[in-house]
Amino acid sequence: MKIVSIDSASKFYDGEKALDNISLEIDEGERAVILGPSGCGKTTILRLIAGFIAPDAGVISIAGEMVSRNGRIIKPPEQRNLGMVFQDLALWPHLSVKGNLEFGLKARGFPKIERSRRIRETLNLVSMADYADRRPAELSGGQQQRVALARALVLEPGVLLMDEPLSSLDPELNIRLRKEILRLQEKIGFTMVYITHNRDEAFEIATSVIVVNIGRIEREGTVEEIRRHFHS
Numbered sequence: 001m002k003i004v005s006i007d008s009a010s011k012f013y014d015g016e017k018a019l020d021n022i023s024l025e026i027d028e029g030e031r032a033v034i035l036g037p038s039g040c041g042k043t044t045i046l047r048l049i050a051g052f053i054a055p056d057a058g059v060i061s062i063a064g065e066m067v068s069r070n071g072r073i074i075k076p077p078e079q080r081n082l083g084m085v086f087q088d089l090a091l092w093p094h095l096s097v098k099g100n101l102e103f104g105l106k107a108r109g110f111p112k113i114e115r116s117r118r119i120r121e122t123l124n125l126v127s128m129a130d131y132a133d134r135r136p137a138e139l140s141g142g143q144q145q146r147v148a149l150a151r152a153l154v155l156e157p158g159v160l161l162m163d164e165p166l167s168s169l170d171p172e173l174n175i176r177l178r179k180e181i182l183r184l185q186e187k188i189g190f191t192m193v194y195i196t197h198n199r200d201e202a203f204e205i206a207t208s209v210i211v212v213n214i215g216r217i218e219r220e221g222t223v224e225e226i227r228r229h230f231h232s
Helices: 042-050 097-107 112-125 141-153 171-188 199-205 223-231
Strands: 002-013 016-027 031-035 057-062 065-069 082-085 159-163 191-196 208-213 216-221
Touching: 002 042, 002 191, 016 042, 016 057, 016 191, 016 208, 016 216, 031 042, 031 199, 042 057, 042 082, 042 159, 042 191, 082 141, 097 112, 097 141, 112 141, 112 171, 141 171, 171 199, 191 199, 199 223, 208 223, 216 223
Parallel strands: 031 191, 031 208, 082 159, 159 191
Antiparallel strands: 002 016, 002 057, 057 065, 208 216
């Protein structure tokens, strides 16, 4: 099943074309990595899928249902069964780790017992159960990254969107958390759309790679196909 579909989408900012008539499809359970340099349109694609913006032309569909079309958002972000990890993490500094995870669950009306169960299980998944009462400022960069991941996963999303989530980490921690993300995806089975400018990161994480440049999809294929393309 095509869990994410973008059909002939274009997007303009202040008269400048950020995306030029792009189309792509992502299968359920896939780890799709959108790879390209800064400013090429990667984050705009993610924001279209998330529902933060609408395409000026074209159609966005999630799980076979049209969610945006031709400048109009039909289904808002909170109704798309998506989780998102932002580049700057966007953790709420005044809330504890537990509070950060609970916020979205409360907003969606989960009862207290279910909230507690999900928070406990998700923090165990990311090895952060011992830090439930700490604030983000009391955590290392890697621990904050795990909390951001847990906050997205606690909602049990069908699709997890990740915008350059490891770019601010040192190389050793970056590599360690790549493996952590792969472990979690294999365990839980969510579909992942992951943005990076780092080829090594893309090739380790992806089952498929979408290469974007100057607002267009330049090439897409398996890791081996894209690796050969760059080495040819």
